[in-house]
Amino acid sequence: MSANILEITTLTKHFGGLTAVSALDLHIEKGEILALIGPNGAGKSTVFNLVAGVYPPSEGTIRFKDAVINGRKPWDLCKLGLARTFQIVKPFASKTVLYNVMVGAFLHTNSTAKAREKAEEVMAVLGLEHLRDRLAGSLTIADRKRLEIGKALATNPELLLLDEVMAGLRPTEVDDMIAVIRGLRDRGVTVFVIEHIMRAVMALSDRVAVIHFGQKIAEGTPEAVTRDENVIKAYLGGDYDAA
């Protein structure tokens, strides 16, 4: 078994005439935090959706724990140990926080008591206990993002895909979230994040991959990537270079 928990080779996705992701190669080692960044519309969320099984890739292979998972359905992937959060959070709004987390916790048990136990444990890790009986629809955006992670974490994932969990948070909340994600890695979860807030990317990631128009334009340590000319061009526009 290789050290890579996730291996993406020549991944391509067409939507009609639009190529959202084009021949992307990417890997994540076990226990690593990898950040995927890129300008708006670069295809980051499409990569996540392909890995999480929302739609099948047009070409290429996705290997999770050495098995090809192309075209597997989201609920099967979740059972294999791959969980995700959504960029636009999707809480079960009319239910309590406990109920939300329990839905995730039911993955590995049929017993309501055991699922509740597991959910309480996850809520303690994420500092959600005090919101236990609040309705998910009444939470602040920071707490919703945290709940989103809680639901995914309750499924006991080996690889967790976090889609912009910092977006819309205040700076202090971003710091809290960085601590939470570091805590996840310390618990042995491999983390794959999409993030726009560079401060968080710099603080969190072991490696950063940058995509632009569906293609990878840089990969490396956070420091190296932010100095990369192609990356600066992609964010600021090529014209600046010519001028």
Add this chain to the structure above:
Amino acid sequence: MSRKQLDATLMTVAALVAFGLPLVVTSPTYLQILILLFFYAYLTTSWNLVGGFAGVLPLGHSVFVGIGAYTSTILTLQYGVSPWIGMLVGGVLAALVGVVIGLPTFRMRGAYFCLCTIAFAEGIRVMVENIDSLGPLKVNGPRGLLIPLKDPSFWHYQFMSKLPYYYIILVMLLIVLTLTWFISRSKIGYYLAAGGEEPEAAAALGVNVANCKLLSMALSCFFTALAGTFYAQLMLYFYPKGLMGLDLSFEIAFIALIGGRGTIAGPVIGALVLRPLNEFTRIYLSDMLPGLHLVIFGLILILVMLYKPQGLTAPLSAVYDKLARKITREPNAKGVAA
């Protein structure tokens, strides 16, 4: 007294009242009204398994009542099978039909499922009205089926008085309520609620949303069909328009929406409010303006949706919660007063 004890005591009292009611209510007319009240509460509770918990809106459940009634009655009339066995056959058949409707439609979002159930129910009703016999099975078209009187016995599902019918439907209601209670507290209940509210988020947490909905649909259709057999044996006569029409489908949905979709008590509370209203407006107002009771139904639905969109159960249970907290916090005061 703890909260659990209080709940259990009240449930026992409610059950005792339900079982003891025929001691007070002896008039067959009123007994019939009560039977129909439980019948509708039962139907709506069965509907609620899919319409409430799975978050979809089936509007053609009368077709499953029809499947139940026709299956058991044809088996009795032509093959001499006891309606009790026919009832189970009809239930299984209805569950299969429900799965066939659900298979293509549960995978789509939006109103497809709802529209499909209406179209299917109406289509089958029109077909039944125009078919005299289906192969060896005598359906009798729009004239419906008449069940001839036999020696009253449990096996024949025919009785001299209304009383046995009352207890049969009461027990059926309690069974399906218990099942609902059990489901709402188990994994499948959590998965149904999650899949109904945010299907993508549920799928990402390992929930096969379409399969969960199919299971709840099968259960719902099975229990709905049992009510069809009950209705056939109670009335001993039924015809397609009265039994399988959209009126019945809509009334079930009305009761659920007013009582509270996706709650355990909702269908019972909805039936308690709407059934007497239906009976009395029909008795006293139908001379004035036929169909007036439906107008009143609509008005009540509009008012409930405007002011209590979750249905009547949510505010009622909030009131009960408050009362219960008072009682359980001051057991002595309550003890002295009692």
